[in-house]
Amino acid sequence: MVIELTAEQRAFRESCGKLAAVLAAQWNRGRGPHDIAPPVPDKASWSRVVDTGWLAIGLREENGGAGAGVVDLTVLAEQLGHHTVAAPVLGIILAAEQLQAWGAPSGLLQDIAEGGIRLAPALDANLRGLACAAVGALAWDAAGAEAAVIPASGVAHSLGDPLPFADPTRAVRPLGAPSAGIPAFAPTAPDGDAAARLDAFALSLLTADLLGTMQAALDAAIEHARTRAQFGAPIGSFQAVQQLLADSHVLVEAGRSASYYSAWAVDALPGREALRAARVAKAFVSRSAVEVCESAIQVFGGIGMTWEAPAHIWLRRAHAGRLVLGDEHHHQSFIADDDFSRS
């Protein structure tokens, strides 16, 4: 049993954090919803993302990737969540992994890895799962994407304008007609194990993104509690505030353990077990992320309710990430079926 990141993974976390901070700094949420920037990075930052290899690290080498493990990918995802990065990195990674699992041609995957084509994953209209058909499907984290592919059909679909979405750091766009630019391919359905693993992969990345967001909200709330003074003392010296933050810390640490297990399981356990672990982790972290972000707003007080403060962005990302690929209720219903339904 070795339950921590390796030295290389810690170094990778640091480098991811640096670029994530750069990306975060160049996105402008403006003075209100009326002048918010779309979650599309400028050309220069995007080419840094591509050059760093973020889009390719998870793909197999023959598809232009670096063959990194899921734990490494969640290290990246956590940093994206921590800095609430408004650039569609996770969306592209998910779309590429999905295409790889469905046997998309290596040329297409290499194009994605090199930043030549930007694709987004397609979700069901209720956001709960990866879509099997284009009708009603929604592309998620789709800012600047050219298309979303429905892997079961091998057909890429053009995308409509972004829909109103509570999380301004990620665009949701409806699927339209088949896209002319990206040729269709003949998909091979992954077997049961690979299909479960693909779902576990997607859930694990989203869980890590949520973990990063809740950690960021907690860190900022702690910092605020140390510096903001009332009644002649830092608010962080008041027991009521301390207790709220301590409970948040417990949720973050437990969530981290869950995220680690879920990421490890994707590469180490049979698909079925990995999917169960990923459901448990996603359920726990979905609920916790919202709770921690709500507590952070409480600690910020009035400023936490303003557009200007970042607190609502964390809460927005937490809620959206919670619903995307299924919230706690969704996953708990599967767990109930597995564990205690009458056969």
Add this chain to the structure above:
Amino acid sequence: MDFADDPAEAEFRAGLRAWLRDHLAEHRDGTGYESAAAVERTLRWHRALAAAGYAGLSLPAAYGGRGLPDAYEAILNEELAAAGAPPSPPIGHIAHAVADFAGEELKARVLPGLLDCTEVWCQGFSEPGAGSDLAGLSTTATFDDGRFVVNGQKIWTSGAMWSGWCLLLARTEPDRPRHRGLSMLVVDMRSPGVDRREIVLASGSREFAEVFFDGVTVPAANLIGERGQGWQIAMHMLSYERGPADMGWVGRLGRVLATACDDVRSGRVAADAGLRRRLAEATVEVQVMQWHVARSLANRTTDTTGSAGSVDKLLATRVEQNLYRVVSDLAGPSFVLGAPGPFSDYLWSRAQSIYGGTQQIQRQIVAQRVLGLPLA
């Protein structure tokens, strides 16, 4: 990152499973503290586990432990839960206080009996006037003529009625600042001047007592560490008491959950959609707690804050109290009507946020020592 067993861990797990398969039936009546007979069964279970080499896993082999990494405690807890076995003996905290601070002679004298569970120990910290504010305790141990003389009263002492030894926190240096005036002594409970009076828990469980010390003589050789070091040792011990694996909680909760799921699956207990939802939520929480405990045990040696135990305790408290709320509701009217078992179990879950330092105190430890928030 590897949550799986390495070869040595796998071998240990397989051996433990085989042992449980062969011996668990002898302990089918379970353990408990509600009567003298239950205590007898509990001790018999602890001794059987210890004799087979499954107690004191992370304690030095020279004194009867196994000298294994802390992660083995997680394996023990997982396997006991999976087999539906009673929890492991709650001795890790006391054993670490002795093993990590006592001199060679004292360790050699007392640890083997503690670790093979032939000698039962209790922890004499709390007093009527000193609960959360432990450093304010007033039991004195006055050094006189090469020995300590103890006077005072302890309360809420678990297991005191049948313990042979007490790990006693007492004031030896009344003129020093209060945290520095305490020392940790090993007291023979059979000494003249020790008087125990049973206190029955709200659940009816008979594991509590108040203990009076009236001129009790304790040899100087029974001092753990140095005079004035008692607070430091107590905090070290409490960090183990708060780590759920050392106390066997993880295993116990896993077992309670498995029973509840079984009851619902088999139809013995009817669960509507709302209850199923809550049971699934409890399943998620127990699973996450098990992963978390494995992670904190795997990293315990490298952890330097010493306050991680408080994080684990807060998590375990939340998980346990939620779980028992669900289990109680699954019981329906038999939660309050008929045999008192379900209600007693629920009551016991409420103690989780009190003993070993209350939930409020744990949160303050986390806020101030882990998160670095300022003192009031």
